[in-house]
Structure formats: C-alpha cells, structure tokens
Amino acid sequence: MIKMQYGDKTHIEYLKREYLKIFSDMDNRRADWIDLRDSLIARSVDFQNLLPPTLDEMLTNDFEALADIYESFVSLNLKKSDPLITNGKQLFNYSDDVTVNGIKRNKMQPVIASFFMNPANGFEIHTCHYCDMAYVNAYNINGDKKAQFDLDHVLDKGRCPIVGLSLFNFVPSCQMCNGSRIKGQKQLTTNPVLRKKLSPSNFSYDFEGKVNIEVHNKYGKCSTFGFEKRKDDYEIIFNTSKDPDYKVEIDFFHLTERYNYHKVEALRLMDLKERYTDARILELARVMLGNSSAEASVDAMKIVTQIKHDIFSTQFIHTFHRAFGKLHDDILK
Numbered sequence: 031m032i033k034m035q036y037g038d039k040t041h042i043e044y045l046k047r048e049y050l051k052i053f054s055d056m057d058n059r060r061a062d063w064i065d066l067r068d069s070l071i072a073r074s075v076d077f078q079n080l081l082p083p084t085l086d087e088m089l090t091n092d093f094e095a096l097a098d099i100y101e102s103f104v105s106l107n108l109k110k111s112d113p114l115i116t117n118g119k120q121l122f123n124y125s126d127d128v129t130v131n132g133i134k135r136n137k138m139q140p141v142i143a144s145f146f147m148n149p150a151n152g153f154e155i156h157t158c159h160y161c162d163m164a165y166v167n168a169y170n171i172n173g174d175k176k177a178q179f180d181l182d183h184v185l186d187k188g189r190c191p192i193v194g195l196s197l198f199n200f201v202p203s204c205q206m207c208n209g210s211r212i213k214g215q216k217q218l219t220t221n222p223v224l225r226k227k228l229s230p231s232n233f234s235y236d237f238e239g240k241v242n243i244e245v246h247n248k249y250g251k252c253s254t255f256g257f258e259k260r261k262d263d264y265e266i267i268f269n270t271s272k273d274p275d276y277k278v279e280i281d282f283f284h285l286t287e288r289y290n291y292h293k294v295e296a297l298r299l300m301d302l303k304e305r306y307t308d309a310r311i312l313e314l315a316r317v318m319l320g321n322s323s324a325e326a327s328v329d330a331m332k333i334v335t336q337i338k339h340d341i342f343s344t345q346f347i348h349t350f351h352r353a354f355g356k357l358h359d360d361i362l363k
Contacts, residue, residue, distance in 0.1 A: 033230050034235075049090060052145055066121060077099075080099050082095075091196055093231045094232060101225075119191045122192055124138050158203050158206075160283050161204065165353060166180075167179065212282075212283055228278060228279045242268075257298075292354065296357055344359075
C-alpha cells in the first residue's frame with residue numbers, strides 16, 4: 031500500500047553505501063560469498079548471470095533482480111540440510127547468531143532495524159506499509175531506541191536465505207500483516223511477474239496511483255446524513271479499475287474486510303464533506319472577514335484553506351503521519 035521512500039538516485043546510492051557500513055565483518059563475508067556463489071553456479075548455470083560477483087552488490091541489488099534470484103533458488107527444491115541452505119543462513123544471518131570457522135557472527139536484525147530507524151536515511155516509517163492501519167515506529171527506553179515494527183522479508187529468507195540481508199527486500203510492517211495469520215512465510219503470489227510488481231520496495235510500485243478507496247451505499251443512496259444509525263448500509267471497496275493486478279495484494283492482506291471494520295472513519299469524512307461544501311466554507315470565510323462579497327482575495331483563500339484543514343484534519347494527518355492516510359485522501363478527493 032505505501033511505497034518505500036528511498037529518495038532520488040543520489041540518495042539511493044547514499045543508502046547503499048551506508049547500509050554496507052553496518053556489516054562489521056565484511057571481509058569474511060565477502061570471501062564466503064565467493065564460495066557460495068561458485069557452489070550455486072555449479073548447481074545451475076542460470077546463476078552465472080543472475081548472481082552478482084560481489085557480496086556488496088548482492089546486499090544492495092534492486093528488488094526485481096532479487097526476485098529473479100529468488101525464483102531460480104527456490105526452483106532448486108533444496109532440503110533444509112542442503113549446504114546451499116545451511117551455508118546461506120550462516121552468511122546471511124538475519125535473526126540468529128552463528129559461528130563460522132570459530133568466529134562468532136552476530137545476528138543482523140537489530141543492526142538493520144537501527145539502520146531503518148535512523149532519520150538520516152529518510153525511510154519515513156510511521157504506519158505499516160502493507161495496510162496503513164497500524165502505527166509502526168521507534169521509541170526510547172532510557173536512551174535505548176526500540177523498534178515497534180517488523181521488517182518483513184518480502185521474499186522469504188527461509189526458502190531463499192541468500193536474500194535474507196538484502197536492503198531492498200525489507201518492508202516495515204505491523205505484526206498483524208507480517209504474522210502467521212496473514213503473511214508469515216507465505217508469498218504474496220506465485221506469479222513471478224506480480225511478485226515483482228506488488229512489492230512496496232519495487233521502484234515502480236504504484237498502489238497510491240492505481241487504487242482508489244471508496245465508500246459505496248448498498249442501496250444506491252448518496253447522502254451520508256445519519257450514517258451512525260445505518261452503518262451497515264455502507265461498505266468500503268478498493269477500486270482497482272486502473273490496474274486489476276493490485277487486487278492480488280488487497281485480497282492477500284484482507285484489506286477490504288479489515289478496512290470495513292473501520293468504515294466509520296470514511297463515513298465521518300463523507301458526512302463532513304456533505305455538510306461543509308466549498309460554498310458553505312466560503313460563507314464562513316466571509317463571516318470571519320466581515321465581508322459578504324469576499325471570494326477570491328488572498329485573505330479569503332487563506333481562511334478557506336485553514337477552515338478546510340480544521341474541519342477535515344488534512345494538514346494534521348499529513349504532518350503527523352496518521353494511520354488511514356490514503357483512505358482520508360481518497361474520500362476527500
């Protein structure tokens with residue numbers, strides 16, 4: 031739902047450089063990567079072109095390239111005991127401490143979480159990138175920063191450990207979306223083309239532009255006056271007419287069902303929009319200016335804008351990154 035914010039090309043290169051700096055044992059990891067890469071190529075010549083020659087490139091590969099690697103790796107149908115799996119988990123150890131050749135290699139999860147929480151990196155993590163319903167944030171305990179969110183591996187690291195530490199395979203999510211009840215270790219889709227397209231970490235991801243959240247009255251009525259007494263007359267839908275592929279993501283995360291529980295948020299906005307039309311807001315501005323003919327003056331427009339912000343909380347929603355941001359914007363279009 032929410033596209034990952036990586037910035038422009040210059041900032042993306044900055045992120046890649048800074049990300050590589052968080053690995054304290056890169057020389058050992060680089061050597062292990064050369065061995066693991068050779069072993070993979072020995073199993074399938076496809077990896078000769080798919081796998082980058084250096085570990086640095088593997089860790090900072092774009093999502094589409096990672097998805098191709100994932101597809102080929104999973105197609106090998108390896109057992110958990112296979113050296114490609116076990117050695118891959120040792121090299122790309124996200125959640126476990128491991129010992130390699132007598133040297134302890136600490137798990138990377140807390141270090142990577144800190145990287146995503148660092149304001150200088152500009153990720154703008156506020157709500158779950160899959161649902162925009164739950165707040166995901168960092169908080170401090172005695173100066174120690176804690177993460178109140180999961181970093182989901184879009185491409186499952188269990189099936190393919192070599193994507194387990196790749197920067198563009200991470201998406202900040204809530205525990206509901208990333209938990210076993212919804213995503214867990216499952217894949218969004220078995221379609222490799224859609225798997226690339228529907229990841230918020232894909233540079234071309236466009237849920238914002240292709241999907242519109244709407245409220246429909248089951249009986250075709252237009253007015254929302256008195257909606258409090260007839261909430262069941264309404265339903266939230268995700269309009270995917272611009273690009274039906276996004277319905278796969280909507281269905282996977284049960285967004286329609288989950289959003290309908292909160293439909294009063296949308297109905298309240300629709301009710302306010304019906305009560306406070308542009309014409310009525312202009313009338314309020316005139317009263318505040320003490321000028322019944324004011325319409326297009328700079329002062330009038332400033333007051334009109336402020337009244338809209340006060341009534342619809344648009345400025346507040348965006349400034350303080352409140353949940354249901356897209357729902358709010360789409361209803362007020």
